[in-house]
Amino acid sequence: MTIHKTASILIITVFVFLGCSKSEDSAITDKTPTPTETFGQVKLQITGYSSFGSTPFTLSVLDTNGAMVKSLEDLSAVPEKIELEDGEYTAILESIRPQIITADVNLFKGVSDKFVINGESEISINMTVEKEAFKGWVEVPNVPMDARTGAASFFIDGTIYVGMGYNSARERLNDWWSYSIDNNEWIKLDDFPGEGRTYVTTLSIGSKGYFCMGNTENSENSNLESNELWEFDSQTNVWTKKSDFTGQFRDSPVAIVLDDKAYMGTGINNGITTLSDFYVYDPTVDEWSPVADVIGDPTYGFGAFSLKGNGHLLGGTINSNVRTNQHYVYNQTDNSWEELSPAPGDPRLEGVSFVINDIGYFGLGNIDNNLPASDLWRYDDGQDIWTRVTDFPGPARSTTVFGSNNDLGYYGFGITTIEFNDFYLYYPE
Template identity: 30%
Template sequence: MNDRTKLLMGLSLSLFSLFCFFSCSDDSDSDLVGNWIKRSDFGGPIRGFASSFVIGRKAYVVGGYTSKKRRLNDIWEYNIDQGYWTQKADFPGTARNAAFAFASEDKGYYGTGTDATNNYGDFWEFDPDNNQWTQKADFPGGARYGVTAFYLNGIGYAGTGLGTNYYMDFYKYDPATDTWETGVSIQGSKRANATNFIIDNKAYVVGGGNSSGYVTDFWMFDPDTQTWEEKAQIGDKTDDDFDDDYTTITRLNTVSFVINGLGYLATGETGSLNSYTWEYNPVTDRWTERTSFEGTARTGAVGFSIDNRGFVLTGVGSTSSTDLYFDDMWEFKPRDEYNEYD
C-alpha cells in the first residue's frame, strides 16, 4: 500500500479527486460571518500532516513530511506574545507524519504515526523548559496512525486510528506514573484521521473516515463520568430543518480550534479539498457555517487556539500526489466582517 493510499485510507474518491486550490464553496463568502487574516509564516520548512500541541501561551508543531519521501523530526515553538517561531531539540525517534499529540500543564506528548513503510506505537514526552525529549511507555493500542488525542483532568486520552484495522478504542495515560490503561471506546463508527476540540472540560470528537466512507456521527466525552454522549450528526440525517444545510461539515484530515466556547472546523478533504469553515455551539448542539478558509485550500494542516485566538497553518495542496506544501499561517476572527483583502 503506497503512502497516499494509506493517508486516504482506501476511500473510493475517484469521482471527486480534484486539484482544488481555492474554496470549494458555492456560497459567497460576503454572505457569511468571519474573516481570515494572514499572519507571519510558520518558522520551519513547508510540510503536511504534522502534529501540534499547546502549553500555556506557546504552540508547538512537530514532524510531518515535506515530500512523499522525506519525513521530518523537527519541532518548532510559537510564542504568541512575541509572534515568532523558535526551533527546539529535534524529536529523537523515527521521523513520521500523522502522529497524535497532546499536552499536559507543562509537557508535550507525541506518539504513533507512520512513515508510509512502517506504522509506529512508541510514545514520547517533550519538556520545553529543558528542551528535552524522553521516551515513555509505548501506546498500548499498537502501531497505527491517524489517532486523535486530548488531555482532561490530568489524564491523556488517545484512540481511534488505522493500523491493521480501523479502530474505535481509547486508552488513558497518567503522566505522573507513566502508565496506560484501557479506557472507554468511542461509540458509533470506527474512524481514522478525526479531530477533537475541548469546551468546558469535555472533548468533542468529530470527522474522520473508515472503509465505509466519511464518518457523520459526532461524540462528546465527559471525563467526570467516563462516558460518551452522541451529539447531532454532521450530515443531513433527520426530517428536521436544522441539518438541511449540513452538507459540507463531513471531512477527514481537518483541523479544529476553540474561540470563546465555540468549536471550529476548517480545511481537510472530502474527495476534493474542503475549505468550508463551520462553528459548533455546544449549548444548542448546532453548527453554523462561517466564512470559508481564505488561504489556498489544503488537507493535513495543523490548527490550535491560544487565548481565544484560532490559527491554521501548513498542509498539503492536493488530495493526490503533489509537491505543493505550505508554511503560511492564518488566524480566524469569527465575529469580524469578511474582508477579502486581509
C-alpha cells in the same frame, strides 16, 4: 435676496491609544506632539498617531441621518483641515482592512462625539482612536523551514511548536521550531532526538506537549509503525520518552485532553481494520488504561475537541472510505459515550477542530473525492447549534497542523499538489 452658506473648518485633535477598549489601561507609544502647524487661524495638534505605522485609513464625516457628507480615502496622515457647511456631524477614522490580514497590520478605529458647525470660523473636536483586536483569520510569517505535510504541533500558553513531517523529497524530518504570538517570530529549537517521523498524534497538558504513534522508517526506507509516546517540556526544551501506547498501532487516531489526562484511540490498522477502542494516559504516573469503546461504526480520521469537561468526536470515515458527519460526546465521569446531532457542512475526514473561549470549532479537512474544504463552523453546546464563520482565506489543503490555547487557534502546512509552509492564526469573530 441672496443666501450665503457658511463653511467652517473642522479641526480634529486625535489621541491614539493602543488598548482594545476604553476600560483597559492603554499606552501611547509616542507622547510627544508633532510641532504645531499654522494655516491662518487654524491650528492642528496630532498626538501619538505614528503608533499605527503606515496602515492606510479613511476619514469620513456623517450627518445626523447617518449619510456620508465627506469621505477621504487611502490616507496616510490626518488632513490639516476639513471644510463643512453648517450642521451637526460625526467624524469616523478607520483603518483599511486588507483582503488577507497579516500579523504586522494595525487595525484601528475612532468615532467622535457629535459636533455642530454653526458659523464659527474654526472649531476643534477630540477623537480617541483605539487599536482594534484581530477577528477571523490572520496570516503570520511563513515558517522558515521546508514546506511539508504530516507535521506535528501543539500550543502551550502563547507559543506554538511545530516540526517533523515530510518535505517535498519525501524525507522524514526531525527539526523543531517555536512561534511566539507576542513577538510574531519563529525560532529554531534543538531537533527532536528520535527518528524523523510523520502523522503523529499530538496534544498538550499544562507546560508539556506530547506526541504519540506515527511513522518512522526502517533501513529499507519503508514505513515503520511506532507506538512511542514522547513528552516535550516547554520550560527546558527537553524531550523525554514515556511509556508506549498500549493499544495496537493505528493511523488517523484521535486525541482529547480532559482534566489533565490524555484520551486517545480509534483509527485504522494496516489500512484495513478500523478501530473503536479508546485509552487514557495519566502523565502523573506515566500509565495507559483502557476506557469505554467509542459507540457507532468503527471510525478513523475523527476531528475532536474538549469542551466543558467533555470530549467531542466529529466526522471521520467508516467502511474504509465513507465520510460522515457523526458527532459523539464522551462523559469521563461515568465513562460513557452519547450520540449528538450531526456536525455541519459536508461529511469530512480529519477535520480541523479546536476550542476558543470555551466554544468549539470544526471544519476544513477532506470532503468527498478527497477534496480539501475551507469552511469553518462554531458550536454552541448549550443549544447543540452550529454557525458558519469566516472560511479559511488561503489555498485549501490536506494533512495540516492545527490547535488552540483557548484564546485563539492556528492552522498551517499541508499539501495539495505542493507542500505549504504558510501559517495562520484564527481569532474569534
